[in-house]
Amino acid sequence: MAQRIQNSLLPSLSSSTSTTSSLSRFSNTCTSSSLLPLPQPASRSFSTSGCRQTRLRRTMFNWLEGKGAELKHHVPGELNYLTHTNKPFPLNEQYRSEPILSEALRNEIYDRVIRKKQSVRGVSVEFGVDMRRVGAVVRLVELENRMRDQGKSLALPYARAVHEMVPTTPYVEGDRIRHESINDLPVHRLTDPQIFYPVSESREFNRFDAGRAFSAAPALPHKITSEMKEQPDETIRKITQGLSPIETVGKREDEQQVLLPADARIPHPHMIVNDRNRLTIGKTEPKEVRQRYRERLAQESERDQYRKDRIQQHLERTTQKVEPENSRFEFRFRDVVVSRETTGPTGRGHLAPGRRYGIPSYDRKKGEVKIPTRVDV
Amino acid sequence: MRNRATISLKKPKVRQSWSKYNLYSLSTQRDPFFSARTFFQQKWTAKSMLRAYHGEQVSEKQWQRMFSPRARSVVPMNTFSLAEDDGSAMSAGRGSGLEKPAQTETTSEDSRKPRLHGKWKEERNTPYTHMTFAPLERRLDTAIFRAMFASSARQARQFVVHGAVTVNGKPMRHPGYLLNPGDMFQVDPERVMYATGAPKDKVERRQGRVARKKASEARAAEEAAEEAAAAEEAKEEATKEEDPTKKESPRETLKALMAQAKAIMASSKDALPAKRKQQLRGFQKAVRRVLSRSENSTVLTANLEEQFSELTTLLKAKRAETKPAKKEKKEGQEVEGQKAETVEAEAKNNESSAAESTEKSESEDAAQKKDESGAVTTQLSEAFRQAIENPEKEVDTSELTDEEFEVLRRALIQMRDNPIDSTKPYATPWRPRDYMSAFATIPRYLEVNHNICAAVYLRHPVARPGFAEVPSPFGEHLMTPAFLWYLRRR
Amino acid sequence: MVVRIRLARFGNKHQPFYNIVVAQARSARDSKPIEVIGTFNPIPQRPTGLSDEQAITARSYKDIALDRSRAKYWLGVGAQPSDGVWRLLHMAGLIEAKKVPNKMK
Numbered sequence: 001m002a003q004r005i006q007n008s009l010l011p012s013l014s015s016s017t018s019t020t021s022s023l024s025r026f027s028n029t030c031t032s033s034s035l036l037p038l039p040q041p042a043s044r045s046f047s048t049s050g051c052r053q054t055r056l057r058r059t060m061f062n063w064l065e066g067k068g069a070e071l072k073h074h075v076p077g078e079l080n081y082l083t084h085t086n087k088p089f090p091l092n093e094q095y096r097s098e099p100i101l102s103e104a105l106r107n108e109i110y111d112r113v114i115r116k117k118q119s120v121r122g123v124s125v126e127f128g129v130d131m132r133r134v135g136a137v138v139r140l141v142e143l144e145n146r147m148r149d150q151g152k153s154l155a156l157p158y159a160r161a162v163h164e165m166v167p168t169t170p171y172v173e174g175d176r177i178r179h180e181s182i183n184d185l186p187v188h189r190l191t192d193p194q195i196f197y198p199v200s201e202s203r204e205f206n207r208f209d210a211g212r213a214f215s216a217a218p219a220l221p222h223k224i225t226s227e228m229k230e231q232p233d234e235t236i237r238k239i240t241q242g243l244s245p246i247e248t249v250g251k252r253e254d255e256q257q258v259l260l261p262a263d264a265r266i267p268h269p270h271m272i273v274n275d276r277n278r279l280t281i282g283k284t285e286p287k288e289v290r291q292r293y294r295e296r297l298a299q300e301s302e303r304d305q306y307r308k309d310r311i312q313q314h315l316e317r318t319t320q321k322v323e324p325e326n327s328r329f330e331f332r333f334r335d336v337v338v339s340r341e342t343t344g345p346t347g348r349g350h351l352a353p354g355r356r357y358g359i360p361s362y363d364r365k366k367g368e369v370k371i372p373t374r375v376d377v
Numbered sequence: 378m379r380n381r382a383t384i385s386l387k388k389p390k391v392r393q394s395w396s397k398y399n400l401y402s403l404s405t406q407r408d409p410f411f412s413a414r415t416f417f418q419q420k421w422t423a424k425s426m427l428r429a430y431h432g433e434q435v436s437e438k439q440w441q442r443m444f445s446p447r448a449r450s451v452v453p454m455n456t457f458s459l460a461e462d463d464g465s466a467m468s469a470g471r472g473s474g475l476e477k478p479a480q481t482e483t484t485s486e487d488s489r490k491p492r493l494h495g496k497w498k499e500e501r502n503t504p505y506t507h508m509t510f511a512p513l514e515r516r517l518d519t520a521i522f523r524a525m526f527a528s529s530a531r532q533a534r535q536f537v538v539h540g541a542v543t544v545n546g547k548p549m550r551h552p553g554y555l556l557n558p559g560d561m562f563q564v565d566p567e568r569v570m571y572a573t574g575a576p577k578d579k580v581e582r583r584q585g586r587v588a589r590k591k592a593s594e595a596r597a598a599e600e601a602a603e604e605a606a607a608a609e610e611a612k613e614e615a616t617k618e619e620d621p622t623k624k625e626s627p628r629e630t631l632k633a634l635m636a637q638a639k640a641i642m643a644s645s646k647d648a649l650p651a652k653r654k655q656q657l658r659g660f661q662k663a664v665r666r667v668l669s670r671s672e673n674s675t676v677l678t679a680n681l682e683e684q685f686s687e688l689t690t691l692l693k694a695k696r697a698e699t700k701p702a703k704k705e706k707k708e709g710q711e712v713e714g715q716k717a718e719t720v721e722a723e724a725k726n727n728e729s730s731a732a733e734s735t736e737k738s739e740s741e742d743a744a745q746k747k748d749e750s751g752a753v754t755t756q757l758s759e760a761f762r763q764a765i766e767n768p769e770k771e772v773d774t775s776e777l778t779d780e781e782f783e784v785l786r787r788a789l790i791q792m793r794d795n796p797i798d799s800t801k802p803y804a805t806p807w808r809p810r811d812y813m814s815a816f817a818t819i820p821r822y823l824e825v826n827h828n829i830c831a832a833v834y835l836r837h838p839v840a841r842p843g844f845a846e847v848p849s850p851f852g853e854h855l856m857t858p859a860f861l862w863y864l865r866r867r
Numbered sequence: 868m869v870v871r872i873r874l875a876r877f878g879n880k881h882q883p884f885y886n887i888v889v890a891q892a893r894s895a896r897d898s899k900p901i902e903v904i905g906t907f908n909p910i911p912q913r914p915t916g917l918s919d920e921q922a923i924t925a926r927s928y929k930d931i932a933l934d935r936s937r938a939k940y941w942l943g944v945g946a947q948p949s950d951g952v953w954r955l956l957h958m959a960g961l962i963e964a965k966k967v968p969n970k971m972k
Binding site (some may be wrong): 050054056057060063064067068071072073076079080081082088089090091092093094095096097100101106128130132133136137139140141143144147152153154155156157158159161162163165166180183184185186187189199204205206207208212229231262263266268271272273274275276278279354370371372373374376377 | 387388397398400401403406407408447449450451452453454455456457459460461463464465468469485504507525544545547549551553554555557558560561563564567568569573574642665671794795806807808809811812813814815816817818819820821824825826827828829830831832833835836839841843844845846847848849850851852854855
């Protein structure tokens with residue numbers, strides 16, 4: 001009985017006990033509800049005329065008792081949709097119910113990141129879980145632990161029921177888990193229009209060049225492109241780790257960065273390097289490939305940390321914290337710059353500090369949105 | 378706001394709701410017959426049908442302001458094919474990109490094998506028009522409904538307005554708050570249990586009324602007693618020093634916690650914000666109350682095995698206190714059903730720190746139920762009874778088979794997590810409401826932790842080849858005309 | 868005429884927010900100043916991203932943005948800070964504390 005459940009960590013009893021107990025309950029409710037669609041039950045005990053039920057209502061209850069009856073209660077671990085597939089909406093072919101993380105997988109991710117101190121990037125690749133999701137899982141499990149410590153009431157039976165109803169990605173130790181695609185490339189606005197870009201047949205036109213063509217940047221000289229072609233990994237690494245600045249085109253308001261190739265824009269560019277290594281030397285030296293991958297991963301996470309630290313340092317450098325003795329509060333002085341560049345020619349530039357003059361504020365106007373747009377953690 | 382989200386059978390409309398009426402309209406839903414109608418009519422019909430589902434609580438004007446013709450989309454990239462070539466192969470030669478790749482390449486057992494670019498194109502289109510209502514998915518009330526914390530978008534909205542929802546730990550009372558990527562929202566678990574659980578039937582409702590009445594009586598008596606107790610406790614606190622030789626009991630930990638709280642308050646008098654101080658004071662009070670009343674308040678432990686052993690010890694301890702309970706032997710219909718009732722008091726007491734005023738009435742309830750229920754002739758229930766009646770002895774599990782032991786264990790856990798409690802606004806033990814499973818789906822742009830009823834809005838919903846992340850009961854046939862309707866003025 | 872460094876109130880009812888401005892002393896509070904050199908948010912903010920222990924002892928903070936070099940320049944050319952701004956500038960370490968005449972005597 002307990003084996004039907006997919007999710008191994010969930011205590012299996014909810015399926016057995018709750019379904020059995022609810023079944024006995026169900027028989028009660030069923031008899032009472034089956035009274036409803038009967039032709040004409042008396043609406044009042046003293047009334048002689050029956051209560052009218054429309055044809056539509058009758059057909060509805062007939063459907064609910066016939067075809068719809070199986071949708072009333074779920075079988076743990078099975079999808080229970082109208083369509084009998086993983087599509088909850090019969091008419092929408094483009095939507096399907098996708099698996100969520102099982103308890104076990106969620107706890108494993110938390111364990112890896114917090115206890116074993118593995119990098120988010122590494123865990124993301126290993127379990128095929130988006131990096132943002134890894135971060136969210138850590139946050140949520142942390143909150144859960146805190147709530148348990150505080151003895152707050154949790155919705156455990158509800159959580160169990162939901163995990164029985166929706167598909168889940170189980171965690172099986174040693175298995176290769178792929179929860180979702182982790183290398184999603186966002187479609188850039190610049191790639192929307194189709195453009196006609198003639199290229200001589202003798203020239204190689206790769207993804208780098210395509211990006212430049214889309215952002216109307218001039219083609220690179222042959223010398224640079226051939227260098228890039230010789231060391232594709234190094235070129236991409238420099239861009240993604242922020243070692244070489246991204247070129248820009250256009251002037252003033254129209255200034256924008258040159259569109260980078262997909263190799264640099266996906267979340268895990270280091271996987272391309274790994275795959276390239278596998279293609280070239282994977283057959284002969286698989287150990288070397290793995291070694292390089294580990295090194296690269298370490299480098300990547302080191303770089304991530306470095307970036308975070310730099311932001312933090314910059315913040316600390318530019319803020320002065322003062323705690324006066326006679327005050328309950330701390331005063332934080334941020335450094336800002338007031339200059340021609342920040343205020344702009346009109347004096348209304350957005351980079352300069354302060355609320356603007358000469359611009360009406362519609363905060364009292366009817367229909368104006370007064371809902372906060374941001375809540376800080 | 379008046380609820381216009383009624384469901385009529387004559388003109389069925391699909392709503393964001395889990396009701397059976399909605400399920401029926403979902404099952405009878407058909408694509409409208411468009412061929413004999415003008416383009417304007419098609420668009421009008423489509424958008425009116427879709428708006429009944431998507432953001433029905435949002436006014437048309439507001440929605441039109443939110444609408445954006447730009448749909449977010451992504452393409453899942455295969456790193457293997459990116460590694461294989463730098464894209465120059467596609468543009469080589471005539472560069473038209475229309476030549477079809479050789480079919481043999483794509484049929485492979487290894488999923489990581491390269492897939493040629495041309496294949497993607499002919500295979501699946503990205504359903505951009507399905508993203509028409511994606512901006513509405515950012516709304517807090519819609520996100521709560523999508524995370525399955527409420528049984529309808531209207532209910533989700535009510536939760537927000539009534540202050541049961543926090544965003545990033547801060548209360549948020551605007552249902553129209555647009556979530557930013559990375560925002561965490563949480564709904565009060567009790568409300569979620571109420572929203573998603575089966576409703577009470579007549580008998581249960583009556584039990585609830587009785588329990589409430591008793592509780593209020595008990596509270597009145599308690600208040601009088603508490604004043605005396607508080608004074609006493611204060612004296613006791615002053616005189617009694619902590620005893621390190623004693624073994625760690627929950628009582629001990631509670632005391633330690635209280636001492637800690639005191640220390641904090643004493644040490645940093647000026648640095649502490651006023652609100653903190655209030656909280657600490659409240660905490661001290663609560664601890665004192667628990668200390669004075671119950672012997673066994675434990676913090677919930679994560680490990681199930683631990684919980685079990687803890688529960689058995691608790692069982693014993695509890696019986697030692699509230700002896701003697703009479704036991705009439707009656708035949709029950711269901712082993713677990715019976716146990717459900719007997720363990721209830723103990724299970725509840727586990728959470729005694731939370732349940733304060735209701736505790737008394739509950740234990741009374743449980744005592745009544747114990748009288749009704751009794752042992753079943755099986756060995757299992759015998760062992761169970763032993764566990765309850767002879768708390769001093771170890772539970773005699775030697776006669777039990779492994780399977781039975783397992784059942785016993787599960788029953789105890791179940792009772793701990795999902796107790797019978799007539800004071801709750803939903804049927805207890807909790808079970809999902811009818812037809813919930815037919816609507817159960819959680820989109821990928823949310824990461825949900827159902828235990829604590831919290832979710833993180835990871836990113837905005839996106840479309841990908843062959844798949845749109847916005848859950849919607851409508852197909853291409855309606856989505857495209859509706860998209861065109863909203864596109865017209867832009 | 869005296870040039871003063873003073874606060875100009877923005878924000879809504881119960882939500883004060885100030886620009887730290889350099890303006891002619893006789894000009895209206897809300898008129899366009901000579902220059903805006905910073906902002907002052909008097910509503911205490913809770914610090915974010917703290918652990919539980921830190922959160923207990925952490926003080927709320929008031930956020931001030933200030934262009935130090937401009938403030939120094941204006942002080943150097945004889946601009947007179949108002950009392951409130953004087954306090955802020957003193958905390959930022961730009962000027963000495965104001966000597967308040969003891970009124971009790």
